[in-house]
Amino acid sequence: MVKPRKLISLCMIVKDEELHLPRCLTSVQGIVDEIIVVDTGSTDQTVAIAERYGARVVLAEWEHDFAKARNTGLALAQGDWILFLDADEELDTHTGKQLLAEACQPVQGLFLQIWNVTGANDDERGGTVHPVLRMFRNDDLVRFEGSIHEQIAASLLRRWPRAVFQLTDTKIIHYGYRQDIVTQKNKLQRNMELLERAVQKEPDNSFHQYNIGVEYLRAGMPSKALEAFRSARQQQGFEQLSYAHLVVKYEVRSLLSLSQWAEAADIARLGAAQFSDYPDLHHYHALALAQCGQLHAAVSSAAAALGIGAAPPQYHTEDGIGTYRTSYMLGRLKEVQLDTQGVVQAYIAALRFHPTLTPPLYRLCRYLRIAGEEARIASILAAQLACRSEEAVIKVAAIMSASGCLQAAKAWVSWHAVQLGSEAAEVLARWTKQAEHGAVKAEDEQQEEPGERYADLCERADRHLERLQLVLSPDTGMRQNVVPFVSPPAETFPVKALAMIRLLLPCEEGWRIRG
Structure with missing residues (x-):
């Protein structure tokens, strides 16, 4: 047979x-x-x-x-x-x-x-x-x-x-x-030892230099990583390598880890010109420019990344760059510019890209509350988000409530009670009663996140935003109708304000939460 x-x-x-x-x-x-x-x-x-x-x-x-x-x-x-x-x-x-x-x-x-x-x-x-x-x-x-x-x-x-x-x-x-698996398997040490041997044998091998640079960066050694990436970039024929775009991106990330903002912005700018359809370099260019206080330029680079969208298939990328992560970063930049319309557009875009995300919704609610526009929250979200079940409505309402916007949450729930019918209306009415007695929590508050919780991050960032306004705005605090803030040139940007902008962009670009 x-x-x-x-x-x-x-x-x-x-x-x-x-x-x-x-x-x-x-x-x-x-x-x-x-x-x-x-x-x-x-x-x-x-x-x-x-x-x-x-x-x-x-x-x-x-x-x-x-x-x-x-x-x-x-x-x-x-x-x-x-x-x-x-x-x-x-x-x-x-x-x-x-x-x-x-x-x-x-x-x-x-x-x-x-x-x-x-x-x-x-x-x-x-x-x-x-x-x-x-x-x-x-x-x-x-x-x-x-x-x-x-x-x-x-x-x-x-x-x-x-x-x-x-x-x-x-x-x-x-x-x-995943960090727990890396630690459990001692992968970093094993890889480092093998790569160091490989580099000793072939010091001019760009692939070895690139890989050991990645391991150094993962191990929290950005100076060594930077040296390795630059060595890879200096090798003959570098531009033709399939991973050349990655070397440039990781060089930028190494510089950001070293707080060398201006040099990171410069390398990212050159990389984005060379790999113009690679959203990651535009994204990190925006981040570096923001750290330098060049907010308008940062917004332009973030918009360039969003214009490309998710990276073409030939590139190594990060989930959300060109889509929800970049939109979220743009929202943070618009907050610093006090551009209410831009804040709304950016965070709504992030939610459309990834409807289950909670950080953009937290930020949007908190910002509008501080701007004195809490009354608009329910109508903005009703026009932009489709919630077809009482569970989805309650999840959004709980985030509104956790953001200090209880009245907006009640308006949101009342509107959906009419739209979803009598059975859903009973469930939503019960939620409203519980909310009035302070007995509801957002999902993110019920389950502890590794490191800081999103709500804590948002509250701390709000304090920085309010302090930033005192430095940059002629008024004391936000006006009811916020006029978009035009940032001064980088060279005249107050040092104190610049430090606050960095606090408004914690953990790389405000997305990654770390303990």
């Missing part, structure tokens, strides 16, 4: 991955035809778990060489295609099965979208996104290269000089950059 043809072989290397491996192997069921796991010394239940999923397990000694370990699995694979994953990754439920159709295309390699989850939980919001070559045709002459951050593209191109690569929508969710 002829054995059935194997289409896709999953090849993995693992060590002590009992916590993560089940999720990974579950995600490929019905997609791959065989699983080959190279175990490099597990002392937990990793091997037993792999065998339970039908994997062929190979025990191999760890030789501090990722390419060698991966090639051990490749030599045993029988599928037409090789898919490689790490144990702390999983194929996306909605797009994973598309690989079966993609494998029928006349191409040699497939790029999948990697979503790096960076938060404390498994929420993808705020992570990084980039395309990576993760599936390729199986051939005896195609093997991985590189002891760390191993690559396959060069080998594919030697085998097929006219190789065709296709970008897919299939998403891989990667949890390995």
Whole structure:
């Protein structure tokens, strides 16, 4: 009897991955035809778990060489295609099965979208996104290269000089950059040691310099990171590298971490000119300009990022840049300019991009309250947000109430009580009674966030905003009808006011909350 043809072989290397491996192997069921796991010394239940999923397990000694370990699995694979994953990754439920159709295309390699989850939980919001070559045709002459951050593209191109690569929508969710996992696995130290060896062997290798720069930045060593990124940028042929845009962005981020605002703005400006369709550089240019007090220029750069939208697929990006994160940053800038209409537009845009976000709604409510325009909140949100259930209405109302806008919350609830019908009206009426007695809390206040809670951040930022107005506005506090504030040139900007602007943009651009 002829054995059935194997289409896709999953090849993995693992060590002590009992916590993560089940999720990974579950995600490929019905997609791959065989699983080959190279175990490099597990002392937990990793091997037993792999065998339970039908994997062929190979025990191999760890030789501090990722390419060698991966090639051990490749030599045993029988599928037409090789898919490689790490144990702390999983194929996306909605797009994973598309690989079966993609494998029928006349191409040699497939790029999948990697979503790096960076938060404390498994929420993808705020992570990084980039395309990576993760599936390729199986051939005896195609093997991985590189002891760390191993690559396959060069080998594919030697085998097929006219190789065709296709970008897919299939998403891989990667949890390995979550701080708890990084700490648990001691990944930073392991990667650093391997990369330092690689740099010693090949000091002029841009890829090694870039990768060790990323590790330095993640380890909180921005000076060393900056040195590595600049070394990568000085190598011959840098502009042609597929990751050149990333080197420039991380150089800017290193400078921002070092509070070298003006130099960060300059590098970001040059990078944004070179990679004009890359929203991340426009976003970070806006951030650097804001830190320099150049608010109008910062607003223009943020608008440029929003004009591009989410990054084109050839770029490594961060979730929300060009969409909700940039809109949120623009709202913070508009707050500093005392531009009420701009504040409303920016925060509403952020909510449209990502309707479940609460920080833009908090900021919008708090700002309008301070501006003396609480009475407008309900009508603004009713015109811009569609809430079709009493649960959604109450969630928004609770945030209004937590922002000190109880009357606006009651008006919002009353309007929806009429729109949603009698059954919903009873639920909303009960909420209003509880709110009047101070017995309701916003969802964000009921569940403790890692680090500071959004409500605390907003309250502190409000105090800075009020102090900023005393420095820059001829009146004492905001007027009822706020006239957009025109910032003076950077060289005449009061030092005290500039310090407050920085406080208004905490944690990089006011989005990331850190303990």
